[in-house]
Amino acid sequence: MSDNGTPLLAPPYAEVRLWCCPLPHAGRARRKQALHQWLDDFLRQQLGGQIELRFASGQAPQLIHNHQPLGLSLSYAGQLGLVALASQPVGVDLVWQADIGDDAALLAQDYLPVALAKHLAALPEPQRSAAAAQAWARLEAALKASGRTLAEAAGLQAAAWQRSVPLLGLPHGYCGALALSVR
Numbered sequence: 001m002s003d004n005g006t007p008l009l010a011p012p013y014a015e016v017r018l019w020c021c022p023l024p025h026a027g028r029a030r031r032k033q034a035l036h037q038w039l040d041d042f043l044r045q046q047l048g049g050q051i052e053l054r055f056a057s058g059q060a061p062q063l064i065h066n067h068q069p070l071g072l073s074l075s076y077a078g079q080l081g082l083v084a085l086a087s088q089p090v091g092v093d094l095v096w097q098a099d100i101g102d103d104a105a106l107l108a109q110d111y112l113p114v115a116l117a118k119h120l121a122a123l124p125e126p127q128r129s130a131a132a133a134q135a136w137a138r139l140e141a142a143l144k145a146s147g148r149t150l151a152e153a154a155g156l157q158a159a160a161w162q163r164s165v166p167l168l169g170l171p172h173g174y175c176g177a178l179a180l181s182v183r
Contacts, residue, residue, distance in 0.1 A: 005042055005083070016178065017085040018092065020170065023076055035074060035081040036061075042083075060144060073144050075176070082167075082176055089181035091144025091164070095133040097173050104132035111139060111153045113161075130175070137177035138164040145179035 005019035021038050023031045036055060043051050043063070052064040063072040063085070071090035075082045078096035100107070105128075108117035112135055120132050142156055142164040143149065160179065167176035 005038070015086055016090060016180070018167070018178065019083045021081045021083065023079050023081050025079060031076055031079075031081070035076050035083075038081065039074065039083055043085075060147070071181075073141075075140070078174065080171070080174060084178055086180060089145055089147065091141040091146070091179045091181075092167075092176065093137040093140035093144065094170075094174060094176045095137045095140075097129055097133045097175060100129050100133045100136065104129050107136060108132055111136075111150065133175040134166055134177070137175045138166065138179075141177040141179040145181045147181075 005021040019042070021035070021042070023034050023038075026034070036053070040051075040053055043053070043065075047065055049066040050064075054062040054064075061072050061074055063070045071084075071086040071088050073084045073090045073092040075092050075094040077094045077099060080094060080096075082092045082094045084090045084092035105121060108120045112120070116135055120128055120135065123131055138161065139153060139156070140150075142160040143153060145163070146156065146160050148156060164177050164179035167178055170176050
């Protein structure tokens with residue numbers, strides 16, 4: 001994939017570099033493979049120097065640039081991928097709202113804070129689906145930045161949630177969020 005990606009703003013985190021890239025209309029495994037290949041090509045152009053990318057099943061991707069680790073987070077949904085790069089642990093998540101669908105109430109009940117789940121349940125459709133997608137993106141970004149899994153969502157501290165911010169400028173139907181680790 002030769003697309004240079006679209007840089008996105010990552011307010012309020014000026015030290016984060018964030019890109020959005022197109023992915024093929026294909027199955028999940030092919031989209032993931034395409035994102036990894038795009039990332040490898042793109043980072044070599046953007047950063048120069050020695051690049052080492054490590055992908056292991058069930059683990060966050062790792063990036064070593066000139067023998068120094070950098071924070072890297074990836075997400076993909078629909079036909080888009082997001083890549084976040086920072087000098088510290090970072091989390092990014094992308095949600096295609098159509099993927100949430102009828103699962104919004106169940107996801108909120110099982111994984112989101114009680115007050116947020118109640119708020120979402122009170123919203124009329126289609127606001128509920130859009131708000132649930134955004135809340136889910138914020139949760140996933142915060143989990144990734146803190147090095148936690150979805151099974152550990154209940155242990156996520158309020159500070160991590162508060163540092164997870166919605167992304168602006170994504171195409172219609174997509175929600176995204178970005179978080180840095182709480183230090």
